Amino acid sequence: MESKVMSIGVVCELTGLTERQIRYYEERKLIFPERTKGGNRRYSFEDVKIIQEIHQKMQEGFNTFELKELNKTKKQRCTPIFR
Amino acid sequence: MESKVMSIGVVCELTGLTERQIRYYEERKLIFPERTKGGNRRYSFEDVKIIQEIHQKMQEGFNTFELKELNKTKKQRCTPIFR
DNA sequence: CGTGTAAGGAATTCTGACACG
DNA sequence: CGTGTAAGGAATTCTGACACG
Numbered sequence: 657m658e659s660k661v662m663s664i665g666v667v668c669e670l671t672g673l674t675e676r677q678i679r680y681y682e683e684r685k686l687i688f689p690e691r692t693k694g695g696n697r698r699y700s701f702e703d704v705k706i707i708q709e710i711h712q713k714m715q716e717g718f719n720t721f722e723l724k725e726l727n728k729t730k731k732q733r734c735t736p737i738f739r
Numbered sequence: 740m741e742s743k744v745m746s747i748g749v750v751c752e753l754t755g756l757t758e759r760q761i762r763y764y765e766e767r768k769l770i771f772p773e774r775t776k777g778g779n780r781r782y783s784f785e786d787v788k789i790i791q792e793i794h795q796k797m798q799e800g801f802n803t804f805e806l807k808e809l810n811k812t813k814k815q816r817c818t819p820i821f822r
Numbered sequence: 823c824g825t826g827t828a829a830g831g832a833a834t835t836c837t838g839a840c841a842c843g
Numbered sequence: 844c845g846t847g848t849a850a851g852g853a854a855t856t857c858t859g860a861c862a863c864g
Contacts, residue, residue: 694833
């Protein structure tokens with residue numbers, strides 16, 4: 657399920673993180689929730705998974721900038737094959 | 740996914756129904772959303788599916804009482820084998 | 823850098839009731 | 844019976860800022 661259906665409160669429950677942490681990951685461009693017409697965030701289960709991975713990596717010592725770099729190289733690993 | 744994560748607003752979007760209709764199905768004991776500590780309803784994707792089936796049946800002429808009966812017989816069809 | 827918090831406001835949801843039919 | 848609606852309140856979420864370090 658990739659549909660963005662969860663409010664931030666539900667994501668907090670599922671991940672055990674605070675709203676502050678989850679919004680910060682978004683500020684650092686690590687996650688991209690949708691918005692309702694009123695401006696409320698909506699997350700998917702995929703987002704929840706990513707958030708947990710981010711938190712895991714940060715506990716291992718990575719900072720948000722490094723995690724963004726990791727995402728880039730992850731994407732690159734998939735494309736060079738065709739070059 | 741059976742986890743109850745969606746607010747009623749999201750369910751409205753997914754089903755095209757109104758909050759009034761969805762709450763009424765609950766009043767008639769056809770769906771059973773969870774509640775947050777604050778009292779807000781939380782629905783699962785399974786609930787959404789059931790809601791759509793209910794609406795479908797009602798457009799075919801069934802009323803909520805009959806739909807409740809249908810659910811009973813549906814459950815009964817699965818158990819008599821062991822009697 | 824990553825997170826906590828108090829502040830004020832806005833979006834969302836809740837219940838019980840009246841209405842129509 | 845099934846649904847619309849206005850009413851008032853409560854829960855939820857939002858942003859921008861200050862703080863610590």
